Amino acid sequence: MLSNIGVPGLILILVLALIIFGPKKLPEIGRAFGQTLREFKKSTRELTSDVMEEFEEDKKNATK
Numbered sequence: 734m735l736s737n738i739g740v741p742g743l744i745l746i747l748v749l750a751l752i753i754f755g756p757k758k759l760p761e762i763g764r765a766f767g768q769t770l771r772e773f774k775k776s777t778r779e780l781t782s783d784v785m786e787e788f789e790e791d792k793k794n795a796t797k
Contacts, residue, residue, distance in 0.1 A: 738746070754762060 750762070751759060
């Protein structure tokens with residue numbers, strides 16, 4: 734999805750964000766977005782590891 738934006742589109746988005754939110758609010762929004770993305774990645778990793786653990790348990794039980 735984001736790979737289709739390109740550099741000109743990204744620059745346009747950043748300029749619009751700067752106009753809409755202003756230079757004082759933009760760093761706060763960036764930090765909040767970064768924290769949200771970090772939490773999402775952490776949750777995804779935990780979910781993936783839980784599913785993989787269950788898969789390994791099922792695989793061990795099937796071979797017995």
